[in-house]
Amino acid sequence: MSRPSEGHHITLGILVSGSGTNLQAIIEEIEAGRLSAHIGMVISNVEGCRAVDRCRKHQIPVRVITHQSFSSRKAFEQALIDQFEEVSTDLICLAGFMRLLSPYFVQHYAGKLLNIHPSLLPAFPGLDAQRQAFTYGVKITGATVHFVDVGTDTGPIVLQEAVPVHDTDSAESLALRILHIEHQIYPKAIQLFAEGRLTLRGRKVETCINRSPASPTR
Numbered sequence: 001m002s003r004p005s006e007g008h009h010i011t012l013g014i015l016v017s018g019s020g021t022n023l024q025a026i027i028e029e030i031e032a033g034r035l036s037a038h039i040g041m042v043i044s045n046v047e048g049c050r051a052v053d054r055c056r057k058h059q060i061p062v063r064v065i066t067h068q069s070f071s072s073r074k075a076f077e078q079a080l081i082d083q084f085e086e087v088s089t090d091l092i093c094l095a096g097f098m099r100l101l102s103p104y105f106v107q108h109y110a111g112k113l114l115n116i117h118p119s120l121l122p123a124f125p126g127l128d129a130q131r132q133a134f135t136y137g138v139k140i141t142g143a144t145v146h147f148v149d150v151g152t153d154t155g156p157i158v159l160q161e162a163v164p165v166h167d168t169d170s171a172e173s174l175a176l177r178i179l180h181i182e183h184q185i186y187p188k189a190i191q192l193f194a195e196g197r198l199t200l201r202g203r204k205v206e207t208c209i210n211r212s213p214a215s216p217t218r
């Protein structure tokens, strides 16, 4: 995996389909100077979604590319790649992008493609993870940032944070609490990438943030 050097501002490409609150969290961290990145291009596969409005408001380049206008999945994905290549992205972030990406796209961006998922993977992959966890009755769930591989939510895990499930929760209140954590860990993971602090070893990602200090000698 190539690493941007320390202090360098990386260029992000972001894929969205919906409300774009994770996109908003990334925008705000960049604007606050806490994220060494700039957003080169946002692509939405859904016309008129909230995420597109957020880009316009913050003068971020945004394109809507819908898969219906392409003859094949590969042609659609090539169009995404072509757009991102125009701005020389260092990292692609899926932020509520609701279309499955084929191995063609995933392999093109191996080690440079992140996703946020609203559960503690490998528990509850796939759609509606918050409701899956709520219905199952777990006491702790959470959020995961991971590199994307060809499986569904199976890629190497970068950061996770736990969220307790309260007796008084509904699936909706739980989802909101998870979303709040997503907004914290996604920018954090991107910053680690920007600092070149993510090292992939097999399916493990070393982040250099969880190391305990050397044990004192007596």
Ligand code: GRF
Binding pocket: 017, 018, 019, 020, 021, 022, 023, 095, 096, 097, 116, 117, 118, 179, 182
């Ligand atoms: C988030 O819960 C994210 O984990 C999931 O889709 C949702 C997107 O929300 N992949 P938003 O569009 O960022 O508001």
